[in-house]
Amino acid sequence: MKPIKITYENIPALDAALAKVNGNATAHTATGTDVYLLECWADNQVKDLVGNKKDMPGAMARFRSGSALPNAYKYSRKVTRITIYRKAKDWWLTNVVADDARNDAGVMRVVLTEAQDAIAKAKFSKQYEVSK
Numbered sequence: 001m002k003p004i005k006i007t008y009e010n011i012p013a014l015d016a017a018l019a020k021v022n023g024n025a026t027a028h029t030a031t032g033t034d035v036y037l038l039e040c041w042a043d044n045q046v047k048d049l050v051g052n053k054k055d056m057p058g059a060m061a062r063f064r065s066g067s068a069l070p071n072a073y074k075y076s077r078k079v080t081r082i083t084i085y086r087k088a089k090d091w092w093l094t095n096v097v098a099d100d101a102r103n104d105a106g107v108m109r110v111v112l113t114e115a116q117d118a119i120a121k122a123k124f125s126k127q128y129e130v131s132k
Contacts, residue, residue, distance in 0.1 A: 003092040006039040006084060014093060021096045022080055029098075030065040030080040038063045038108065039084060039091040045110045046086065049120040059086040060111040064099070 004013050014032030022029040042061035050056060066079040083095035112120060 001094070001096060003085070003094050006035060006091045006093055008036060011036055017093065017096055018080060021098045022078070023098070029078060030063070030082055030096075034063075034065065035082060035084070035093055038082065041108060042084060042086075042091065042110060046112070046116075049110070049112065049123070050116050051119065051123055055116060055119055056086050057088050058113040059116060060084065060094075061091075061108065062111060063108045064106065066106055 011032035014035045046059045063082045081097045081099045085094045
């Protein structure tokens with residue numbers, strides 16, 4: 001798929017890309033608004049982890065739509081797996097896949113580069129000291 005810049009103005013384009021993948025399914029699948037909200041969440045998470053915007057490029061966020069089902073429910077349902085990628089200034093929708101899920105839906109994860117991981121660990125270690 002061609003990457004789509006995630007902005008409020010591009011929600012219709014995001015909806016169109018998701019509709020191609022989701023087909024007729026609507027109950028547990030993602031919408032363009034969900035992608036926009038994921039971008040807002042991911043931006044805050046990455047900024048909190050690495051500290052500033054200049055270190056954010058290269059980060060990704062992954063999201064699986066829907067929510068966990070009760071254990072008694074034995075069927076899976078169609079959900080949407082989304083990957084967004086942070087470029088120099090903005091987040092971009094880079095991958096959308098239809099998937100079947102049961103209890104592992106509704107999950108959002110941030111994926112950092114090795115350099116971002118080192119920055120996040122160094123920032124975290126400044127918050128405490130080890131007793132000797």
